[in-house]
Amino acid sequence: MAQCQWQLDSQKQISWKCRVSINRVTRICCFPKRLKIAECCRGTYTSFPLPLTTTRRSMEEVKSQRSDEYEMNDLWKVRRVIESEEEMMEVAAIQADAFYEQEMMEVxxxxxxxxxxxxxxxxxxxxRLKHYAPDRYTCLVAEAASSDEEEQxxxxxxxxxxxxxxxxxxxxxxxxxxxYISGIAVLTKFRRQKVATALLKACDALARFWGIEYLVLKAYEDDFGARKxxxxxxxxxxxxxxxxxxRWIPERRQVLMVKQVSHEST
Incomplete structure (x- = not known):
């Protein structure tokens, strides 16, 4: 069951709040101002144009962000996400595809x-990009090292x-x-091609850049592939x-994993 409502703030901008109940678990999500989801309460979905002034970038700024790389090998390069609507939506699509519980689709x-x-x-x-300081949060993205930039x-x-x-x-x-490392996701057709390894190596470089000694993440205890x-x-x-x-509500246990990063070399 989904119930959505909109409200106007003092500047008369639309802000959405949606309450979704799935398998008796209720989640409430507040979306950015001016995000428009047509006929949300009827269970249909349309595109959502989002004119964000905070994510508009000139071509010079985009090129500068593209050069902000933390890992590069023969196959993949890893850099900070470009704060543009198009690339942020690409990130959201990758993470949604990786984390969405497929059993919901059966219902x-x-x-x-x-x-x-x-x-x-x-x-x-x-x-996070709007409210966190750039040395407190970043989203890193991986792309093919040899592809044409325009078709990346x-x-x-x-x-x-x-x-x-x-x-x-x-x-x-x-x-x-x-x-804290989280949200790691790789497109299905590129899995087992060292993309995740490149992303993790980039986090090592990021830790050195930020001057932080430890990286921390969590994994499900029974996810032996991820733990390996x-x-x-x-x-x-x-x-x-x-x-x-x-014993009535089984939960997947998580394990805490830590890496100490050497700062002797960059």
């Missing part, structure tokens, strides 16, 4: 909930956020902050979620 006959989830990913990215398409993404959670800092000797990827990238398991206190 609902159209792709409304998938599209809703994609817009939510866009909303989250938009908020993203193949993977990863989020890096500086955090100071005391529950995690207890595992990081003498550290006062760390980079992170182990090969130098991450070590330091803790795991406590067993669920109830």
């Amino acid at each position: 609902y006959s159209n792709d409304f909930f998938f599209q809703f989830f994609k817009v939510e990913q866009f909303s989250n990215l938009y908020y 398409h993203l193949v993977g993404v990863i989020d890096a956020t500086v955090n100071e959670d005391k529950d995690i800092l207890q595992y990081l000797p003498l550290a006062t902050k760390y980079i 990827l992170y182990t090969n990238a130098g991450y070590k398991l330091v803790s795991a979620d406590a067993p669920s206190k109830t």
